[in-house]
Amino acid sequence: MSKDQHIDFIKIQNNSITAAEGLLFQTEKQIDPFKFLGDAYKFFGITYPKFFKMDGLSKAGLIAAELLSEKVSIEKNTGLIFSNSSSSLDTDLRFQDSMKSFASPSVFVYTLPNIVLGEISIRHQIQSENAFFISEKFDPALILDYAEIQLKNSACENVLCGWLNLHNNEYDVFLWHVAGLEDLQSQRGQLLKIYATTHE
Amino acid sequence: MSDLHTELKESIIEQLNLEDMQPADIENNEALFGDGLGLDSIDALELIVLLEKDYGIKLTDPNQGKQIFNSINTMADFIEKHRTK
Numbered sequence: 001m002s003k004d005q006h007i008d009f010i011k012i013q014n015n016s017i018t019a020a021e022g023l024l025f026q027t028e029k030q031i032d033p034f035k036f037l038g039d040a041y042k043f044f045g046i047t048y049p050k051f052f053k054m055d056g057l058s059k060a061g062l063i064a065a066e067l068l069s070e071k072v073s074i075e076k077n078t079g080l081i082f083s084n085s086s087s088s089l090d091t092d093l094r095f096q097d098s099m100k101s102f103a104s105p106s107v108f109v110y111t112l113p114n115i116v117l118g119e120i121s122i123r124h125q126i127q128s129e130n131a132f133f134i135s136e137k138f139d140p141a142l143i144l145d146y147a148e149i150q151l152k153n154s155a156c157e158n159v160l161c162g163w164l165n166l167h168n169n170e171y172d173v174f175l176w177h178v179a180g181l182e183d184l185q186s187q188r189g190q191l192l193k194i195y196a197t198t199h200e
Numbered sequence: 201m202s203d204l205h206t207e208l209k210e211s212i213i214e215q216l217n218l219e220d221m222q223p224a225d226i227e228n229n230e231a232l233f234g235d236g237l238g239l240d241s242i243d244a245l246e247l248i249v250l251l252e253k254d255y256g257i258k259l260t261d262p263n264q265g266k267q268i269f270n271s272i273n274t275m276a277d278f279i280e281k282h283r284t285k
Binding site for chain 2 (some may be wrong): 047051052053101102104105106109143188
């Protein structure tokens with residue numbers, strides 16, 4: 001396989017959303033992550049009734065998956081394998097803060113990082129395997145190794161993979177698609193380079 | 201429309217993150233759940249919290265919820281009769 005094998009991805013960082021083909025959306029200045037994600041949601045004309053009730057992690061994941069689904073097939077047998085370093089800490093702290101007066105049920109339901117996988121699954125009617133790993137930094141080998149196991153076991157037909165981190169008002173989202181085993185092998189060694197290139 | 205009705209609508213919009221919705225968009229008799237406003241079970245929990253936080257009403261019987269949270273009118277009626285603040 002060529003080193004320049006095309007990989008479909010969506011990256012969200014520093015008030016901008018980019019894809020393999022270039023910049024898709026950007027705000028002029030640094031704004032609150034929730035405002036940025038809300039603006040992006042409206043800009044792309046996405047309609048999902050629960051969007052504004054979701055936590056930041058789910059909002060970022062849903063937008064990235066939505067944009068990726070315009071280029072690749074995300075369907076019933078798509079596996080979801082995500083990872084981050086902050087788990088759901090951003091929402092955990094919001095929930096802790098709400099407990100000073102009245103604990104918020106709607107914040108509590110997002111105090112797990114894998115809730116975003118459920119939101120994406122509902123949106124795209126996915127009924128396949130999913131996993132959310134916590135790792136210190138973006139580790140494509142960890143995600144691809146697990147994706148390979150799932151594909152070899154026929155637990156899914158293709159995989160939506162992602163690094164999805166949100167904490168301290170900083171977000172770092174990198175979602176990409178693995179079409180199958182052959183595609184997966186061709187991606188090894190490329191992802192860190194793409195991630196680094198798009199994170200300047 | 202009473203001040204309480206308007207206040208309730210504003211609180212619900214804020215508390216439940218009903219983006220782009222205005223108080224005037226919610227009819228007093230409109231069903232809050234199901235085909236009406238489309239609220240869900242987590243929203244119901246938020247409404248219970250709202251009753252306690254803003255009006256000092258603690259629901260002791262969960263079965264009351266279905267009747268109380270039927271519409272803005274039923275919520276306002278219940279609050280007027282039971283509020284402690």
